[in-house]
Amino acid sequence: MSNVDPKTKVTAAQTRKNIAAYQALTNMPDYKANNPAHSREAAEAAYQTLIAAERKAVIDKATSAASDDAVVSARRGLQDVILGVKLEAKALYGPSSDQVAALGLKKKSEKAKKSKKAKVKKTE
Template identity: 45%
Template sequence: MANTRNSWLPGAVAQADIEAYLALKVMPDYQPFSPDFSLPNVTNLHERLLATQEAELHAQHAHAAARDAAIAAQWAFHDAILGVKNQVKALYGPDSDQLAALGLKKKSERKAAVRIPKAVAPPPEPTT
Protein backbone atom coordinates (compact mmCIF):
# COMPACT_ATOMS: atom_id res chain seq x y z
CA MET A 1 0.00 0.00 0.00
CA ALA A 2 1.34 3.42 -0.93
CA ASN A 3 2.11 5.85 1.86
CA THR A 4 0.59 9.05 0.53
CA ARG A 5 0.94 12.15 2.62
CA ASN A 6 -1.66 14.30 0.95
CA SER A 7 -4.59 13.50 3.21
CA TRP A 8 -5.34 14.27 6.84
CA LEU A 9 -4.30 11.95 9.62
CA PRO A 10 -7.22 10.38 11.44
CA GLY A 11 -8.41 12.65 14.24
CA ALA A 12 -7.54 10.14 16.94
CA VAL A 13 -3.95 9.91 15.67
CA ALA A 14 -3.54 13.69 15.54
CA GLN A 15 -4.94 14.03 19.07
CA ALA A 16 -2.61 11.27 20.32
CA ASP A 17 0.34 13.15 18.77
CA ILE A 18 -0.61 16.33 20.64
CA GLU A 19 -0.99 14.42 23.90
CA ALA A 20 2.44 12.82 23.36
CA TYR A 21 3.95 16.25 22.75
CA LEU A 22 2.39 17.60 25.96
CA ALA A 23 3.84 14.62 27.86
CA LEU A 24 7.24 15.21 26.25
CA LYS A 25 7.27 18.81 27.45
CA VAL A 26 7.34 17.71 31.11
CA MET A 27 10.24 15.26 30.69
CA PRO A 28 13.23 17.20 32.09
CA ASP A 29 15.86 14.57 31.19
CA TYR A 30 14.81 14.02 27.53
CA GLN A 31 17.98 14.12 25.39
CA PRO A 32 17.48 12.48 21.95
CA PHE A 33 20.40 11.25 19.86
CA SER A 34 19.04 13.04 16.78
CA PRO A 35 18.58 16.82 16.94
CA ASP A 36 15.55 16.44 14.65
CA PHE A 37 13.65 15.08 17.63
CA SER A 38 14.82 17.59 20.23
CA LEU A 39 12.21 19.40 22.29
CA PRO A 40 12.92 22.82 20.71
CA ASN A 41 12.60 21.34 17.21
CA VAL A 42 9.36 19.50 18.06
CA THR A 43 8.04 22.67 19.75
CA ASN A 44 8.74 24.63 16.56
CA LEU A 45 6.88 22.01 14.53
CA HIS A 46 3.94 22.15 16.95
CA GLU A 47 3.82 25.95 16.69
CA ARG A 48 3.94 25.67 12.90
CA LEU A 49 1.06 23.18 13.03
CA LEU A 50 -1.02 25.58 15.12
CA ALA A 51 -0.20 28.50 12.79
CA THR A 52 -1.16 26.53 9.68
CA GLN A 53 -4.40 25.34 11.31
CA GLU A 54 -5.23 28.94 12.18
CA ALA A 55 -4.42 30.05 8.62
CA GLU A 56 -6.62 27.27 7.26
CA LEU A 57 -9.49 28.33 9.51
CA HIS A 58 -9.17 31.93 8.32
CA ALA A 59 -9.08 30.73 4.72
CA GLN A 60 -12.23 28.65 5.28
CA HIS A 61 -13.99 31.69 6.73
CA ALA A 62 -12.82 33.84 3.82
CA HIS A 63 -13.99 31.18 1.36
CA ALA A 64 -17.41 30.99 3.04
CA ALA A 65 -17.72 34.79 2.98
CA ALA A 66 -16.70 34.93 -0.69
CA ARG A 67 -19.16 32.14 -1.53
CA ASP A 68 -21.97 33.98 0.30
CA ALA A 69 -21.12 37.20 -1.54
CA ALA A 70 -21.08 35.39 -4.88
CA ILE A 71 -24.45 33.77 -4.15
CA ALA A 72 -25.94 37.13 -3.16
CA ALA A 73 -24.56 38.73 -6.34
CA GLN A 74 -25.93 35.90 -8.45
CA TRP A 75 -29.42 36.28 -6.94
CA ALA A 76 -29.32 40.07 -7.34
CA PHE A 77 -28.38 39.63 -11.02
CA HIS A 78 -31.12 37.01 -11.50
CA ASP A 79 -33.73 39.31 -9.94
CA ALA A 80 -32.57 42.13 -12.23
CA ILE A 81 -32.86 39.92 -15.33
CA LEU A 82 -36.38 38.87 -14.30
CA GLY A 83 -37.24 42.56 -14.01
CA VAL A 84 -35.69 43.24 -17.41
CA LYS A 85 -37.83 40.51 -18.96
CA ASN A 86 -40.96 42.00 -17.45
CA GLN A 87 -39.97 45.48 -18.68
CA VAL A 88 -39.27 44.22 -22.22
CA LYS A 89 -42.63 42.46 -22.25
CA ALA A 90 -44.35 45.67 -21.10
CA LEU A 91 -42.43 47.93 -23.52
CA TYR A 92 -42.41 45.80 -26.67
CA GLY A 93 -45.34 43.46 -26.15
CA PRO A 94 -45.75 39.73 -25.55
CA ASP A 95 -45.25 38.87 -29.23
CA SER A 96 -42.10 40.91 -29.93
CA ASP A 97 -38.73 39.92 -31.33
CA GLN A 98 -37.08 41.67 -28.38
CA LEU A 99 -38.84 39.27 -26.01
CA ALA A 100 -37.61 36.31 -28.08
CA ALA A 101 -34.08 37.76 -27.98
CA LEU A 102 -34.17 37.40 -24.19
CA GLY A 103 -34.92 33.70 -24.51
CA LEU A 104 -38.68 33.89 -23.92
CA LYS A 105 -41.34 32.50 -26.22
CA LYS A 106 -43.51 34.81 -28.19
CA LYS A 107 -47.21 34.60 -27.43
CA SER A 108 -47.89 33.48 -31.00
CA GLU A 109 -45.43 30.56 -30.67
CA ARG A 110 -47.19 29.04 -27.71
CA LYS A 111 -49.46 26.10 -28.33
CA ALA A 112 -53.09 26.68 -27.67
CA ALA A 113 -54.40 24.50 -24.91
CA VAL A 114 -56.53 21.68 -26.20
CA ARG A 115 -59.42 21.02 -23.92
CA ILE A 116 -61.13 17.69 -24.11
CA PRO A 117 -64.62 17.71 -22.67
CA LYS A 118 -65.34 15.15 -20.03
CA ALA A 119 -67.41 12.25 -21.21
CA VAL A 120 -70.81 12.18 -19.60
CA ALA A 121 -71.20 9.03 -17.59
CA PRO A 122 -74.32 7.02 -18.45
CA PRO A 123 -76.96 7.03 -15.76
CA PRO A 124 -76.85 4.05 -13.44
CA GLU A 125 -79.04 1.13 -14.40
CA PRO A 126 -82.12 0.67 -12.24
CA THR A 127 -81.92 -2.27 -9.90
CA THR A 128 -84.89 -4.60 -9.61
Protein backbone atom coordinates (compact mmCIF):
# COMPACT_ATOMS: atom_id res chain seq x y z
CA MET A 1 0.00 0.00 0.00
CA SER A 2 1.35 3.38 -0.99
CA ASN A 3 1.89 6.14 1.56
CA VAL A 4 1.37 8.82 -1.10
CA ASP A 5 -1.72 9.52 -3.18
CA PRO A 6 -0.87 9.15 -6.89
CA LYS A 7 -2.23 12.67 -7.46
CA THR A 8 0.10 14.24 -4.89
CA LYS A 9 2.51 16.78 -6.34
CA VAL A 10 5.78 16.49 -4.45
CA THR A 11 7.51 19.88 -4.46
CA ALA A 12 11.20 20.45 -5.04
CA ALA A 13 11.52 21.56 -1.40
CA GLN A 14 9.93 18.32 -0.17
CA THR A 15 12.20 16.36 -2.51
CA ARG A 16 15.24 18.09 -0.98
CA LYS A 17 13.99 17.08 2.48
CA ASN A 18 13.42 13.52 1.26
CA ILE A 19 16.97 13.40 -0.13
CA ALA A 20 18.32 14.66 3.21
CA ALA A 21 16.30 11.97 5.01
CA TYR A 22 17.60 9.36 2.57
CA GLN A 23 21.17 10.50 3.23
CA ALA A 24 20.54 10.28 6.98
CA LEU A 25 19.19 6.75 6.45
CA THR A 26 22.44 5.74 4.76
CA ASN A 27 24.20 6.56 8.06
CA MET A 28 22.02 4.20 10.09
CA PRO A 29 23.74 0.81 9.73
CA ASP A 30 21.28 -0.87 12.11
CA TYR A 31 18.14 0.23 10.22
CA LYS A 32 16.15 -2.89 9.33
CA ALA A 33 12.65 -2.32 7.97
CA ASN A 34 9.94 -4.87 8.61
CA ASN A 35 8.29 -3.91 5.34
CA PRO A 36 10.53 -4.55 2.31
CA ALA A 37 8.98 -1.52 0.58
CA HIS A 38 10.62 0.67 3.24
CA SER A 39 13.99 -1.08 3.25
CA ARG A 40 17.37 0.53 2.72
CA GLU A 41 17.44 -1.15 -0.71
CA ALA A 42 14.03 0.31 -1.63
CA ALA A 43 15.18 3.77 -0.55
CA GLU A 44 18.39 3.38 -2.59
CA ALA A 45 16.41 2.25 -5.63
CA ALA A 46 13.92 5.13 -5.29
CA TYR A 47 16.77 7.63 -4.87
CA GLN A 48 18.68 6.29 -7.88
CA THR A 49 15.45 6.36 -9.92
CA LEU A 50 14.98 10.02 -8.94
CA ILE A 51 18.57 10.94 -9.80
CA ALA A 52 18.31 9.21 -13.17
CA ALA A 53 14.91 10.82 -13.87
CA GLU A 54 16.13 14.30 -12.95
CA ARG A 55 19.29 13.86 -15.01
CA LYS A 56 17.18 12.77 -17.97
CA ALA A 57 14.77 15.68 -17.42
CA VAL A 58 17.64 18.18 -17.52
CA ILE A 59 18.93 16.70 -20.78
CA ASP A 60 15.53 16.36 -22.44
CA LYS A 61 13.75 19.37 -20.88
CA ALA A 62 13.19 21.25 -24.12
CA THR A 63 11.91 18.28 -26.09
CA SER A 64 10.18 15.90 -23.74
CA ALA A 65 7.22 16.46 -21.46
CA ALA A 66 7.40 12.77 -20.60
CA SER A 67 10.59 13.42 -18.65
CA ASP A 68 8.70 15.77 -16.38
CA ASP A 69 6.17 13.01 -15.76
CA ALA A 70 9.01 10.63 -14.87
CA VAL A 71 10.39 13.15 -12.37
CA VAL A 72 6.94 13.63 -10.83
CA SER A 73 6.54 9.87 -10.57
CA ALA A 74 10.05 9.43 -9.16
CA ARG A 75 9.49 12.19 -6.60
CA ARG A 76 6.26 10.52 -5.58
CA GLY A 77 8.11 7.20 -5.36
CA LEU A 78 10.82 8.65 -3.12
CA GLN A 79 8.17 10.43 -1.02
CA ASP A 80 6.31 7.13 -0.61
CA VAL A 81 9.41 5.24 0.50
CA ILE A 82 10.65 8.02 2.81
CA LEU A 83 7.25 8.31 4.52
CA GLY A 84 7.41 4.57 5.11
CA VAL A 85 11.00 4.83 6.35
CA LYS A 86 9.94 7.52 8.82
CA LEU A 87 7.07 5.36 10.10
CA GLU A 88 9.39 2.35 10.41
CA ALA A 89 12.05 4.45 12.18
CA LYS A 90 9.48 5.65 14.74
CA ALA A 91 8.51 2.02 15.37
CA LEU A 92 12.12 0.78 15.50
CA TYR A 93 13.80 3.56 17.44
CA GLY A 94 10.93 5.28 19.24
CA PRO A 95 9.26 8.65 18.59
CA SER A 96 11.85 10.59 20.64
CA SER A 97 15.00 9.02 19.16
CA ASP A 98 17.92 10.77 17.49
CA GLN A 99 17.37 8.61 14.41
CA VAL A 100 13.83 9.98 14.04
CA ALA A 101 15.21 13.51 14.35
CA ALA A 102 17.89 12.72 11.76
CA LEU A 103 15.12 11.84 9.30
CA GLY A 104 13.71 15.35 9.66
CA LEU A 105 10.93 14.64 12.15
CA LYS A 106 10.46 16.33 15.50
CA LYS A 107 11.10 14.18 18.51
CA LYS A 108 7.92 13.51 20.45
CA SER A 109 9.61 14.94 23.54
CA GLU A 110 10.30 18.23 21.69
CA LYS A 111 6.75 18.83 20.50
CA ALA A 112 4.94 21.67 22.22
CA LYS A 113 2.32 20.60 24.71
CA LYS A 114 -1.18 21.94 24.21
CA SER A 115 -1.93 24.47 26.88
CA LYS A 116 -5.32 25.02 28.37
CA LYS A 117 -6.64 28.51 27.91
CA ALA A 118 -7.65 30.23 31.09
CA LYS A 119 -11.30 31.16 31.25
CA VAL A 120 -11.86 34.89 31.45
CA LYS A 121 -14.63 35.98 33.76
CA LYS A 122 -16.91 38.66 32.45
CA THR A 123 -17.13 41.73 34.67
CA GLU A 124 -20.18 43.88 34.61
